[in-house]
Amino acid sequence: MLRNYFKTALRSLLKNKGFTFINIIGLALGLAICLLITFYVTDELSYDQYNVKHERIYRVNTDLKFSGTLTEYAITAIPVANVLKTECPEVETAVRVTPALNIRFKKGDEIVREDGTTFYSEPNIFDVFTLPLLSGDAKTALKEPNTVVIAESMAKKYFNRSNVIGQTLFLVTSGTSLKITGVMKDMPVQSHFRANFLLATDHPINNDAPWNRLTAFATYVLLKPNANINRLESKLNAEMQEGLKGSSTMNYSKFRSGGNYFKLSLMPVTDIHLKSNRIMELGANGNSQYVYIFSAVAIFILLLACINFMNLSTARSASRAREVGVRKVLGSSRKHLIFQFLAESLIITFVAAVIAVFAAWALLPLFNHLSNKQLVINAQTATWLLPALLSIVVIVGVLAGSYPAFFLSAFQPINVLKGKISTGFKGGTFRSTLVVFQFSISIFLVIGTLVIYNQLNYIQNKNLGFNRNQVLILNNVNTLEHPELLKQEIKKLPGVINATLTSFLPTANNKVLNYVSPGGKEGQSTQFWKIDEDYISTMGMQIKNGRGFSGEFRTDSTAMVINETAAKVFGYGNDAIGKTINTGTAKDLKKYHVIGVVKDFNFSSLHDNVTPLVMVLDNDWLARLSIRINTHNLPILMTGIEKTWKTIAPNEHFEYSFMDADFDALYRTEQRMGQLFIIFTGLAIAIACLGLFGLAAYAAEQRNREIGIRKVLGASIAAIVTMLSKDFVRLVAMSFLIAAPLAWLTMNKWLQGFAYRQDIQWWVVILAGAGAVVIAFVTISLQSFRAAAANPVESLRVSD
Known part of the structure; x- marks a missing residue:
């Protein structure tokens, strides 16, 4: 009987090729888009789930409210990890990880920069994260100073083989040789940070550091099964309060009386990628908003395809009314007719699903390019894709064919044969409703x-x-012994308008928060940038009041330029010139005098408002060289700049x-x-x-x-x-x-x-x-x- 249903359904579909073609193409297109979005959403939701113990791994975050400003950090004070391990029975272990900056390894005669994928870590990182070692002992790999664990791809990159235990990597930054004690599998793409190099910390971490001094360490904790998260957070914050009260570097009572606070919280590691956008993240995270949006788009598009099927099927009711009437006269029950029409729907959906899979596979490279993903359809994908597709075929087939099946099978034979069934578009209220919903x-x-x-x-x-156009940025300048020499030589080249040495750029990620005391008032949270005298003119910024830095004034070593927002927040208004701003504590107090107010410029994403910013005349050890150029004859100018670079730094990679x-x-x-x-x-x-x-x-x-x-x-x-x-x-x-x-x-x-x-x-x-x-x-x-x-x-x- 079942075979007969599908056989009859297939004949009916082939008889109406135009209807069948439109339905199959519409459903296939909807299903293909739905599949691509499903791949994307599944990938976004799978971050950090490669860790076997991911359900018990949490990161400790710090919230700091100071002077009315709440700042959310992905890092903690140094003592937090030690307190977790020694004072909290709910904790199995805790580990600290921090990015290694300005990392350059030597590969033959070439110097290779590896920032962003190099981290300092405590030895027990392998107890928390699932980082399988292909060679080496995870328990001892990072216990000795000047040791490193590298990813398999890095072993092949530097040594052209995987077995490199005992080999050394020369760290140009510190001038030391690092012994390779382990080779780990490359970390999955679905990780909130990607480590190709794990370096042992240079020296034991001082767990007695002040609680109020945040460091670059991200602290991760592995909890015991069934640990009470709320109780642990309360205990951890209580320990922090005690530590702050005993601090010799701050007046805790005065700090609290001003409505200020430090607060620690635990975030599941699987939530970091989509739900965390804090200061000092170890990597670039995603946005849960886009997951919701594209999930809704996938559902909407699939609904559109289903609505097409339902509309076209009911629109054909007149042409099939006589068929239904004759079938009923010959003894077919309504149940058999419903099965018949559902069989047609399932056949269309199945064919559309097969086409959709091949279409999604063909479009995947383009989708990866647009979404910056590395999605693949492999055997692991098939384990969930095939059952999911089968479910979709059944659900969509029944959903899309249900209304036509029940609608057509309800026709009364006597009305059909007398020609009393309404035809045409008019009278199809439900069909009209679907069209309205669709559009x-x-x-x-x-x-x-x-x-x-x-x-x-x-x-x-x-x-x-600021003017971001026609500004060339040279990286790796901080590796040079005399970066000022490079700057002066490049400024002599025809086509170079000006140049500045600093890593603090409006489009860069190098942002440093500091607390300053304007006129002896309570501290204010500000951006604190180190620049040179050519910075403001090179960036095309405008001075509103006063002047910028100049090498002609020796007193500029203690001078400060602030932005309009800082002048407003500090209460200076239009009278900021000559005001005194202090930085540091009583032991290392430094006084600056304001010489200029620069017009506000956006130094962060336009998602955020401009915040207070102060600039001082100082050397920046992470400096990059920004060059304002005339692009009239760019190829010749670039050749000249590269030649100057090679003359001064012949072994350094020219990167811009x-x-x-x-x-x-x-x-x-x-x-x-x-x-x-x-x-x-x-x-x-x-x-x-x-x-x-x-x-x-x-x-x-x-x-x-x-x-x-x-x-x-x-x-x-x-x-x-x-x-x-x-x-x-x-x-x-x-x-x-x-x-x-x-x-x-x-x-x-x-x-x-x-x-x-x-x-x-x-x-x-x-x-x-x-x-x-x-x-x-x-x-x-x-x-x-x-x-x-x-x-x-x-x-x-x-x-x-």
């Missing part, structure tokens, strides 16, 4: 896409308070970037998500139009005789096209009225995440609505014009 989703996505595009365009063109590209990198995630959103929106509209095209075809077919009569009576093609299109266009207009306010509310909330944003323009909403109507009208008109242009004699003859 509401499409218009919602169009408005969202336009808002995202406008915001990204606004970011690209906003006046940031342009500031405008670095600025774009700050918003690369938004740009990638924007591109994907545009593509998905376009595909959603295509799916909706595909269904509308099919509906228009059946509406025209069912009104074939009416069209013929109207033409005989003198109706024009334009009048007939209008008649066939107006009902559909009316539904699209209703969709706009529903989608517009919802899209405005949703996108307005998304824009709240930007401190500097472009308000939603009225024309964006109108353009989306008008575009949807035009697209729908064009889609419908293609079929309507064809029906209107047909010979009425043929249509009337067929009707007879």
